Amino acid sequence: MRRFLFMRGLQSLIVLMVMSFVIYGLIGLMPGDPIDLMISADPKMTAADAARLRTLYGLDLPLYQRYLNWLTAALSGDLGYSRLFGQPVLDVLFPALKNSLMLLGTAFVMAVVIAIPLGTFAASKPRSATDYSVNLLAFAGISIPSFWLALMLIMFFSVSLGWLPAGGIAPDGSGFLESLRYIVLPAITLTIVSIGSYSRYVRSSMLEVLRQDYIRTAKAKGASRMRIVWLHGLRNAMIPVVTILALDFGFLFSGALVTETIYSWPGMGKLIFDAVMGNDFNLALVALLFATAVTLTGNLLADLCYAWLDPRIVIGGDEK
Amino acid sequence: MTEANQKDIIVSTANLTKTFDTKVATEKGWEQKQVKAVTDISLEIVRGETLALVGESGCGKTTLGRILSLFYTPTSGEFDLNGENVVGLKRKHIKPLRQHVQMIFQDPMSSLNPRHTVESILTEPMKIFGSGNAEENRKKAGDLLESAGLPREDLRKYPHEFSGGQRQRITIARALALNPAFIVADEPVSALDVSVQSQILNLMKDLREEFNLTYLFISHDLAVVHHLADRIAVMYLGRIVEIAPRDSLFEHAVHPYTRALLGSVPTVKPNKGKIGRILQGDPPSPIDPPAGCPFNPRCAHATDLCRQEVPTLDVSRMGAAHQVACHLKDEL
């Protein structure tokens, strides 16, 4: 078990390192050159000045050298300065992270709370009208473009009804109810999309469990069908469900990008987008790496859940 | 060595052994174990003869068949095909040898690619070995099909359009495509209806005459074997325990295992020739074979010698052609 943890952790770390190099290279390929930007801001700069600045910033070095310089600085805590915000990158990152977690956490909890009963219900009555309608709703959830859903919600609740703000976050010092007004629409947007996939997972893993255990246990215990489904089935089906949820949490992170942008919710997603579009190299790089790290962690946690709950996999055997 | 020159030997092996590595789940996790599928096989197959290989499932007969048809490489020992050494050859050197040995498979449902037409299946070996153009190959494919008892028009059909017995005919036709001298038939009729079995066996007999074929006929069904075999080798836990001409084996079996097998074969009713469960004890595991004679845990006559030393295959009192691997072969 420990060995497995170590290997997977190592693998994730390697991926992160490789991705840091890849992202570093990709960011460098974005339009705009820091020196060019400086030149356009200061027309009195000569070519010689530009060349000197290039050397000063190490921009004339080959890619891997620049990367290593960045890496050494980063590992010692210096993650650079954000051009867009005029602050150190970390100072920009953490508030955004906090906002994202608030939004994602809310959406995640809401989705789970709705999807588990929904999926279980559908699984308990296979091929019934309930099952089909839940399936339909689930398909709708995974097929809807999140940005369009957001627009529709804004249209309805902000424009037509005027109940909720069309975007932004509650100003500092607002009360709980006021903060709620701002978080409702983005959270609902994310929730609807997530419910789609979660309820399908819950349904199929419940069906698996029910198929295996239902016949045996029902005949043995003579318990009522509902009891079997909800107590027994739920407990066992939670295993794969928990795993998948751990996986999805990482995905939520990147999926929220569009939602945050539309609602102008100042979270990590919007930060990444603004940084990339605004050619803020340092910020974009660190934010992207952070997103990668979170997603990788989510995956690792999911693998750990698998391993913890299914001993055969831990022992490290092959599929055969 | 001189006797070998008088007989035309197609297949000759000496101390052929094949072990597989496998992982077994135990409390400590996964452990590497070895499966001794085939141990110390030395035999010769003469051109034109049909040697049957019988035994329970897990005795290694399929593995031996696959070694002799060039699908598995032996772990140790010697193997000569048509006088040429086969052991240690690389894949590209084995390819030309495939013209000498072909296999007929057990399951007619999965031995033909469902997406290929019969013509494509039959001409594939010809194309791979670059013999003939499309015209000639098609004609030859048609000839093969007719030899196997199917009309030439069936060339353009797909496998799912045929019954099990017919598919087996196609498999046999394919086996003949490269004009091999030696054919390994791995349970060729086991998956077929009883009524169809005799048709296929008769076909194999006819083809044997027509093309002067040598068969290694693998089966667990002694009655089927009786129909076709010249010699019979009985395998147990990866070793040959008895090998003899057909009549000598059926009438004068020496090895206790062979006798047990035959005890379930009433010669009058050939349909009941399946290997039965009249033996005591558990079926053996090739991962942890017992010490000494592999059969000793289930043998009613086992002595201390049997439990310690592996008996070698040696002539019995029935004659030089009838060999047995048993310490007590002269007493039984």
Next chain:
Amino acid sequence: MSNPSMRSNSPFLLAMRRFKRHKLAIASFGLLLTMIVLVIFAPFLEQMLGVDGNQVNLFNQKSAPSAEHWLGTDELGRDVLVRLMHGGRISLFTGLIAALAAATVGTVVGLFAGYFGGRLDAILMRFTDSVIALPLLPLLIVLAAIDLKKIGLPDSVAESDMVSFYRIIVIVALVGWTTVARLVRGATLSLKEREFVMAAEGVGASHMHIMFKHIFPNLISPIIVAVTLSVGNVILLESVLSFLGLGIQPPMPSWGNMLTNAQELIWDAPMLAVYPGLLIFITVISFNFLGDGLQDAFDPKAEV
């Protein structure tokens, strides 16, 4: 000699019969077919109506539906219906091509990994898992934001109209191949054990021959299912990127980029924000139903 009573039905016919039981899938198939036909005929419709989808008319912005413009005009006075149809062409076409491109990459990876097994399999699968573990949208955004001139593309290519189209296809193929790879690997592993593969080896077939002439033809059904299921996702990805301004670039219409300015439009011309997204939704859900139906048809054991 072939007795008709002993024949079994071709696997394809059996699958079709199972497919017909899926009413939603059939409906989706019909809908998609209609949609595809309609968008193919977009240019003809344009001519018929005597309308030019690209013609800007600043005196007729955001007008309501009329006899001349069946769905009204957009913020630049262009006919909405025609733009939607053109956008549909682009979105559908891009979605299909990108899905196929991703499937090609995935098939090669999965086939080699499944067939050869051992170390190659382990390496390829670790790589696949790593790609799966990356945050999709942020990466796509970075990839889409790259300045193509910096990677050596000549200026004429980098600034052409078609480049946004090719770019989307390339980046989707770069990240979208993993599902197909896993699926193909699984199917290859089981196909490898079938006797006809051993039979091919027995007649001297090389590894390549076996992989592409024997295993691959039997992979086509699962690949079709995987591609159909992934087209929906690809269309969603393309529309998100276009919406953000990183996908298909205007004036080339795509359902996604028709929504780019929608946030301002919802105040006075809400329907302009509804149509493109609705069409995306309908298309994606149809592909998903269709894929689901196909999956049930080809492999009833897979879906519970």
